[in-house]
Amino acid sequence: MGEPTLHPKLIEILNFGASKKVKTGLVTNGSTLVAKVVPKILDSLYGTIVASHMTPTEETYPIRGKVGLSWDRYIGNIQLLVVEYMKRLANGEDPQNEIELRIMVTKGTPSNVNIIESTDEVRAILDEWVDFTAGVERDLGMAPFHRQEPKISDLLQEKDHESTKYRLQRGIDLVFWKAFTFANTRVSDDYDLQENKETIFCERPFEDFGVLWNGDVTLCCMDYDGQLKIGNIQDESIESVIQGDAANNLRASMLGRHPLPPVCQTCKAKPVKRD
Template sequence: PTGMLQKDFFRQTIDEIHKELLYLIFYFQGEPYLNPGFLEMVRYAADKKIYTATSTNAHYLTDENAKKTVESGLDRLIISIDGTTQDTYKQYRVGGNIDKVIAGAKNIVKWKKELNSKTPFIFFQFLVVKHNEHQVEEIKQLAKEIGVDEVRFKTAQVYDYENDPNNLIPSLDKFSRYKKDSKGVYQPKNKLANRCWKLWHSNVITWDGLVVPCCFDKDAMHRLGNLKNESFKTVWHNDNYKQFRSELMMGRKNIDICANCSEGVSVWQ
């Protein structure tokens, strides 16, 4: 199910874990600016000295929202922009409008200057796939013209990578998580080492309180606990968590979300 993270539940969770929490990411399979309480929650975390980050398609970065974003204390803002022209952008961002993305980025840059603020640090995130790899240099130039702080090129996770039915895997090897084997079939570059730092470092909490291992569990199927019913500390040390960690250490390839994971592979270029 989908829904909105509620402010009361958010505050309750932050109050419980803020002393151990260093970094808070405000996104998981959704657009944060659709939540009317989003920036209030950012401010709440920022006031507790927690580093905050979010990722957006920038379609809702109006002048007003851009000002509120800078005022919220948000530390890092990732703007997903997977093309420099509308024709290229819409191939992956179906229904999206590149002009809105560019306008949103300009609004944030403007308000950082107006309010004399160093934050948020603004990233352009460019997911490199076959249809946009020819615009790698163009996105660098666009970011420079707007005043974006940094461009990051992200490699794409392809579910059916052996067949690549949507023709997503780029021809530029440095931007691909996959390479062809001796039979000419794409395989992940990594060797699936039975390790994962994330299971001892972080997790995902969904809007309705579910705790899942990481962002690769996009449908929240590996449920380790529920903060609506138990404390974070209890979940972190419970049998479900211990079992999942043990299973990964014994055979990562046997866990669906881990078998096509980027652990051990360069995701950012």
């Protein structure tokens, strides 16, 4: 968990996964997508690289906080990823991976930030990326890609979808995601969290396996602080961690055999807008 491109053995890991035909989803904040890194990732990754473009404008970029990276460098990194991928297409290659540029839509959600709230904002972002991609096509001498005219309201998530894709080029999608609240830790002050006393099943402890920076293991992709720690891979094997008492008790809590941990209770609460 964390920024995967900082891992010193990332390329080795990606190559191993590709050799076993294991599809990998690499989610990055884009901060390290520089010229010496991007080609190596595209040459090694078998699967999808997801560039978190959740704050897609210079005006919304500060919402990320003090990240130590200027807007120009950040957007330049994302654009570089697209250009390097399209170079491979222009050369007749058949990439073993795809790109998703993930945009956050906050309209109609309990999120505590406002990023995309209108069809005009969606249209502006869409046009920006269509124009950029078309420009790269011209620069590389590629035939224009046939892009569909989307229904903007669908991209704004006015229908009950978690995400909607728009294809910019073969293997490159702009994905509009309905904003999530990071396990209800980032809910607008206009909402109250309504406790759900019933047992609510969550598949995460049965499917997820996350290793934090210090080796702590958690079974939830939202548990960045390790509140659900079930062990540490520096002290024991992965097998013993995922089969240990802490892991089994956490899974049992999802089946009503133990009380839900506090962090899970918060996550499973329902945000209710005040009258």
